[in-house]
Amino acid sequence: MTHPVARPTEDTPLTALPALDYAYIEETLLQLLAIPSPVGLTDGVVRYTANRLEAMGLPYEITRRGAIRATIKGRDPKPARAIVAHLDTLGAMVRELKPNGRVGIVPIGHWSSRFAEGGRLTIFTDNQQLRGTCLPLKTSGHAFGGEIDTQPVGWEQVEVRVDQLSNSKADLEALGLNVGDWIAFDPQPEIQPDGYINSRYLDDKAAVAVLLGACKAIVDSGRMPAVDVHPLFTITEEVGSGSSAALQGEIAEMVSLDIAIAAPGQNTNEQAATICMQDMSGPFDYHLTHKLINLAQLHNISHRRDVFKYYRSDSAAAVEAGNDIRTALIGFGADASHGYERTHKDALISLTQLSVAYMLSNPVARRDRKSMGSLEGFTEQIRPEDMLTPATQLPDPESFFDQGEGAFGGR
Structure with a gap:
């Protein structure tokens, strides 16, 4: 019994696609x-x-x-x-209120901390929004010299400097910051006259x-x-x-x-x-x-x-x-x-x-x-007549395999 085959429907081109705005x-x-x-x-x-x-x-x-x-x-x-x-x-979340008055963070989604470094951001506390900057642990060449270029890359290697007076964990708590507060980085969009669009x-x-x-x-x-x-x-x-x-x-x-x-x-x-x-x-x-x-x-x-x-x-x-x-x-x-x-x-x-x-x-x-059905109308990727077979026919092993003594170099 043969069944009609449903191939992907041929869509004839419209006179034109609708105009885009x-x-x-x-x-x-x-x-x-x-x-x-x-x-x-x-x-x-x-x-x-x-x-x-x-x-x-x-x-x-x-x-x-x-x-x-x-x-x-x-x-x-x-x-x-x-x-x-x-x-x-993507985004980030507060992981730790640090003794130095800065904030440790973890990523939301999968992205590298190297793209967070230097980013301006907003922290969403329970009661207000605070602005800040994500920085490496060692930021100033005047203080750390060449160490700013050799420190590792990773979320443990960055922290958020909050734009408020915060020199201790207690200062951060007084601002209403908590572990688990959401963080959104500024997108910084820029559209060029030639059509290029840059942004997070x-x-x-x-x-x-x-x-x-x-x-x-x-x-x-x-x-x-x-x-x-x-x-x-x-x-x-x-x-x-x-x-x-x-x-x-x-x-x-x-x-x-x-x-x-x-x-x-x-x-x-x-x-x-x-x-x-x-x-x-x-x-x-x-x-x-x-x-x-x-x-x-x-x-x-x-x-x-x-x-x-x-x-x-x-x-x-x-x-x-x-x-x-x-x-x-x-x-x-x-x-x-x-x-x-x-x-x-x-x-x-x-x-x-x-x-x-x-x-x-x-x-x-x-x-x-229908989610379930018979073979009738089922799609087909390659028709039997289009299936290629190997050009070289393999020999029958019985025609060349020595079944007797000495096969495979035995006794």
Whole structure:
């Protein structure tokens, strides 16, 4: 018995993708950067994002802790798809009130203390916000000489100098400081006339701005997606749990928008979108990933393919939480991830275009409207007639193997 094969749906190019409002994307990015949102301190950025969705007229729901699930209605409700960016950023937390009146800290998320050194920051106590600077333990060449260049790098090697009179642990306690207070570093954004954008926390606030810009483009165009689309905004990606709380059973596909790594040995470029084929959690879905590649080619969207060795995203969190969904990862090319990051206007535009093209496209497979089913309609990567076989036939061992005495040089 033969069954019809469901291949990735061929999406014919639209006459043109909806117009993008890049000024809106840049404005949104700067406003997001103005809101401190290290993991665990995200209520403000959740409220901001919800207001942006309301201004577009998009309905949404918020989980207990603050992950947002919006909805753009499609012609069919299933198989629904999600497209996700994370609102949370890296940060730090008070680890110790030190006898010298300074504050020991630990990171929130995974980043190097070398990028914290010299950073201006805000400490959020129970009752007030205090300003300060993160410094190495040995800061003055006039006091320590060459030791300032030879001291180790690590979170145990930095401390926060609070901008208040604080020469002892008691002084810090009097200011209301406690172990466990949140710390947000200043983003220090700078946008150049030629399109370069420098800032902390472009991961993932640039992708959040892109996703909101993509939603606005679709709403403004009046076009209806083929199936329901759920823009998701998560709040714990930097510590690994990500989108797992905001997914529902009808979602069959999920594309994560995140930073893409431009570095030696990588194929990513700061002026393009990146389609990631694999990260440290393993390969992304073959069909969904190739669908995104096809869409980029159809619409002449500048893109690169890449593989990331030390990287995980909301997609990994979704699958590890037990969701049976197709996942993929696309991103904006950027330099110095988890440090002073830099991207380019062109990468944000390309990522927005690819996001819009995906949101308006057909699903990978109509069979995906059901979580379980028969072989009928199941996808196929390589057809039997396309499978290559070795060109050299191995000989039959019986034809050359001496079964008698002396085999293998025996007696």
